[in-house]
Amino acid sequence: MLSRRFFSSSRQVAKSVVTKLPNGLTVVSKPGPQSSSSIGLYLNSGSRSENPFNSGVSTLVGSVVASSKAASEAYALSGVEVSSSNAKEVTGLAVTSFAKGNAKEAFKTVKNLVANLETLLKNESYIKDKAAEASAFAEAFETKPKPMVIEHMISTAFQGTSLALPTHGKADTLATLESMDLKSFLGKQFVASNLALVSVGEAKHDDLVKLASELSVPEGSKPAFEPFHFLGSDARLRDDTLPAAHVAISAQGPAPSAADYYAGLVAAQINGLYQAKGLYTSFQGSQLAQFFNANPMTDEFDHFSLGYSDVSLWGAYLETEHIEYLDEVVHFTLKNWNRFSAGTFTETELEQGKAALKLKLLSPAKTAAQEAEKLATNTFLHGFEESEAEIIKSVDDVSHKKVSQWAQKYLYDQDIAVAGTGQIEALFDYNRLRNDMSMMRW
Amino acid sequence: MFARTSIRSFSTTVPKAVKVTTVEAPGSGVSSLKVIVKNAGSKASAPGLAHLLASSSFLNTEARSGLRLKRESELLGGEYKATVTRDSLVLEAKFLKEALPYYVTAIGDVLTGTLFRPHELAEIALPYSKTEAAAANSSPEFKALEALHAITFRTGLGKPLYYDGSKSYTSEDIAQYAKSVFLDGNVEVVGSNVVEADLKKFISESPLSKLPAGETSPAPQKSVAGQDARIRQAGPTSAAIGVAASDVATYSLLAAYAKSSLPASSSAAVDAKVVPYDGAALFYISITSPSGAETGALVSQAAKLLKQAKGLSKYKALATYNQAVQGSSIDISAAKDSVSVPKFNLAVVGDVDAVPYADEL
Numbered sequence: 001m002l003s004r005r006f007f008s009s010s011r012q013v014a015k016s017v018v019t020k021l022p023n024g025l026t027v028v029s030k031p032g033p034q035s036s037s038s039i040g041l042y043l044n045s046g047s048r049s050e051n052p053f054n055s056g057v058s059t060l061v062g063s064v065v066a067s068s069k070a071a072s073e074a075y076a077l078s079g080v081e082v083s084s085s086n087a088k089e090v091t092g093l094a095v096t097s098f099a100k101g102n103a104k105e106a107f108k109t110v111k112n113l114v115a116n117l118e119t120l121l122k123n124e125s126y127i128k129d130k131a132a133e134a135s136a137f138a139e140a141f142e143t144k145p146k147p148m149v150i151e152h153m154i155s156t157a158f159q160g161t162s163l164a165l166p167t168h169g170k171a172d173t174l175a176t177l178e179s180m181d182l183k184s185f186l187g188k189q190f191v192a193s194n195l196a197l198v199s200v201g202e203a204k205h206d207d208l209v210k211l212a213s214e215l216s217v218p219e220g221s222k223p224a225f226e227p228f229h230f231l232g233s234d235a236r237l238r239d240d241t242l243p244a245a246h247v248a249i250s251a252q253g254p255a256p257s258a259a260d261y262y263a264g265l266v267a268a269q270i271n272g273l274y275q276a277k278g279l280y281t282s283f284q285g286s287q288l289a290q291f292f293n294a295n296p297m298t299d300e301f302d303h304f305s306l307g308y309s310d311v312s313l314w315g316a317y318l319e320t321e322h323i324e325y326l327d328e329v330v331h332f333t334l335k336n337w338n339r340f341s342a343g344t345f346t347e348t349e350l351e352q353g354k355a356a357l358k359l360k361l362l363s364p365a366k367t368a369a370q371e372a373e374k375l376a377t378n379t380f381l382h383g384f385e386e387s388e389a390e391i392i393k394s395v396d397d398v399s400h401k402k403v404s405q406w407a408q409k410y411l412y413d414q415d416i417a418v419a420g421t422g423q424i425e426a427l428f429d430y431n432r433l434r435n436d437m438s439m440m441r442w
Numbered sequence: 443m444f445a446r447t448s449i450r451s452f453s454t455t456v457p458k459a460v461k462v463t464t465v466e467a468p469g470s471g472v473s474s475l476k477v478i479v480k481n482a483g484s485k486a487s488a489p490g491l492a493h494l495l496a497s498s499s500f501l502n503t504e505a506r507s508g509l510r511l512k513r514e515s516e517l518l519g520g521e522y523k524a525t526v527t528r529d530s531l532v533l534e535a536k537f538l539k540e541a542l543p544y545y546v547t548a549i550g551d552v553l554t555g556t557l558f559r560p561h562e563l564a565e566i567a568l569p570y571s572k573t574e575a576a577a578a579n580s581s582p583e584f585k586a587l588e589a590l591h592a593i594t595f596r597t598g599l600g601k602p603l604y605y606d607g608s609k610s611y612t613s614e615d616i617a618q619y620a621k622s623v624f625l626d627g628n629v630e631v632v633g634s635n636v637v638e639a640d641l642k643k644f645i646s647e648s649p650l651s652k653l654p655a656g657e658t659s660p661a662p663q664k665s666v667a668g669q670d671a672r673i674r675q676a677g678p679t680s681a682a683i684g685v686a687a688s689d690v691a692t693y694s695l696l697a698a699y700a701k702s703s704l705p706a707s708s709s710a711a712v713d714a715k716v717v718p719y720d721g722a723a724l725f726y727i728s729i730t731s732p733s734g735a736e737t738g739a740l741v742s743q744a745a746k747l748l749k750q751a752k753g754l755s756k757y758k759a760l761a762t763y764n765q766a767v768q769g770s771s772i773d774i775s776a777a778k779d780s781v782s783v784p785k786f787n788l789a790v791v792g793d794v795d796a797v798p799y800a801d802e803l
Contacts, residue, residue: 284512
């Protein structure tokens with residue numbers, strides 16, 4: 001007889017379905033029971049597809065669509081919210097969010113927005129207003145130290161290539177953009193092979209395929225990204241009016257498609273996030289967190305692995321109000337990284353990092369639109385989205401030895417990209433920081 | 443065979459009072475658990491005490507120390523937090539699905555066996571509560587909303603959400619308060635992405651089934667209208683204009699109408715909502731802008747809109763969407779097409795000279 005357990009847990013697992021249309025457009029959908037769903041048209045090009053003279057154009061295109069008259073009407077009268085998103089390699093061009101049972105209106109909205117795109121771009125004064133707004137947004141971005149310092153770290157790491165361009169554009173450039181810039185950008189990027197129609201939630205896949213085939217999207221070959229080039233370097237934006245020092249440091253990591261990518265993800269989770277003022281911080285298990293609990297000289301550290309199509313950056317963001325200890329904070333963090341290559345991190349730390357990574361990768365995003373962006377990014381990156389079972393297997397496969405090998409290849413004695421802002425008088429010069437990436441002993 | 447197995451033999455072993463519900467969530471690898479202790483939020487306690495109780499949760503209990511809970515969670519792949527709302531204390535955990543029994547027990551321990559040691563209050567809970575309160579109050583929007591609650595409801599829902607330092611409490615006070623509200627009738631468990639029968643079984647085996655019997659009933663909330671609160675300070679100017687909502691359905695249409703009708707601008711942030719509480723609801727429009735004059739102008743427009751709102755039925759779809767995002771479930775089928783709000787409260791934080799008083803609107 002079948003056991004009770006068998007019945008109760010045999011719920012159908014949500015899996016994403018991918019269809020590629022003859023014109024090259026990708027349709028991907030992931031069913032789910034959430035109360036709000038999202039359908040969006042995504043471009044596989046973001047700030048990395050820009051150049052220094054049209055920096056920010058991908059952000060601008062999104063905001064031009066999202067704040068158009070058609071979008072605000074869809075919001076007020078049909079309950080379909082239109083938003084846009086922007087990253088280095090993915091732009092959410094027309095992203096809709098809607099409540100259960102309203103998929104029909106969302107379909108209409110997407111269709112409408114795409115059909116209106118050309119008329120929108122003709123409206124010079126509207127584009128000018130939006131460019132001014134986007135420029136103000138890019139300016140405001142520079143006042144948020146954490147994302148700002150990470151952005152500058154990426155810029156200095158890949159300086160001279162388009163990957164260095166800021167995600168939301170340069171304020172000066174944005175202010176000068178006109179409708180002609182948008183047209184020529186979309187002329188190259190808005191082609192079927194570079195687009196994906198992404199849905200999360202209740203919309204049916206067949207309906208989406210039908211919608212996608214009805215969209216008037218020009219055919220064309222997929223534009224390639226300019227190759228990256230990593231350069232160990234630093235960018236300092238000292239600002240003694242800020243109360244703290246903010247530093248981001250990273251080394252070049254493998255591409256997300258590489259076999260050893262997951263080892264880096266696990267390593268980032270082993271150290272993870274530390275916030276000195278958090279409620280349960282004093283109990284945190286990672287060795288670096290324990291060290292900073294015993295020697296309270298940092299307010300936050302946050303380890304990350306930022307993946308792009310052909311490369312990643314592995315590193316950490318550091319923040320401290322104890323500016324006189326900034327040199328120590330950086331030194332002990334980099335010395336802690338040495339443990340990965342020396343293999344002196346413990347099995348317990350490894351297991352903890354793996355569990356944290358599984359929780360992070362399997363947790364659904366906060367909103368349907370964010371979930372759709374995740375799905376779009378993964379689809380562009382791999383051609384599909386890894387299932388939960390595949391993710392769990394990839395994480396389980398990471399062993400102590402694999403993390404060590406990854407660290408010896410990508411971390412030990414490797415060049416670093418450094419960016420700092422705030423009161424960074426105590427941030428050592430590049431070579432002294434670089435020296436901490438290796439050890440005098442082994 | 444199928445009929446037999448579908449009989450839930452578990453449910454009867456769960457004490458009747460602890461209410462258990464499950465919801466489906468996207469994905470299948472991660473589950474989460476929300477244990478809501480009703481009538482244990484800021485409205486029911488002495489001012490700020492409920493916030494201190496939230497910050498004292500997940501520390502040392504009779505069964506395990508706070509250190510052990512954190513370290514075991516790291517190995518199991520789980521996170522937990524306690525938050526205070528105006529109505530309730532919410533204990534939440536998010537974890538890899540295999541860890542369900544662990545967290546049912548852990549949260550049960552928090553409710554039945556937290557030790558409330560004096561040093562934990564002094565070293566962990568109190569400093570954290572102050573940090574959290576200061577972080578929230580650094581937002582003029584939050585401050586205006588707090589003031590709006592205070593003038594609308596005065597006591598009860600009008601009490602500050604977070605600990606403001608105006609009174610001092612001992613760990614004994616917190617323990618006493620916890621004892622008075624951690625009763626089985628007050629506790630509601632919501633599991634997402636879990637099998638309901640399993641959850642019920644684990645609850646029946648956990649300390650959650652040994653909660654003292656009883657429940658506390660919510661105090662009736664009285665509200666007033668036509669009040670002003672003005673806090674002069676530097677920074678952006680935020681205004682919250684609102685009133686206790688009697689007809690929740692119509693007011694949620696009004697919120698949708700207000701949110702979509704107030705002119706969009708890149709500098710001003712406008713939000714409109716109905717927040718349903720236990721025993722009352724608050725409708726508000728919140729406006730924040732770096733320029734006091736812009737906030738003032740938008741407040742005047744909002745007031746005009748509130749006095750004569752017609753054709754609300756058009757906004758049913760938007761109201762439904764807003765609820766889906768907000769996670770509330772108000773039945774709007776009986777909503778009226780028009781509403782008039784002649785008298786409302788107004789809380790202003792920032793450049794108060796640029797914003798009119800409520801009776802001038």
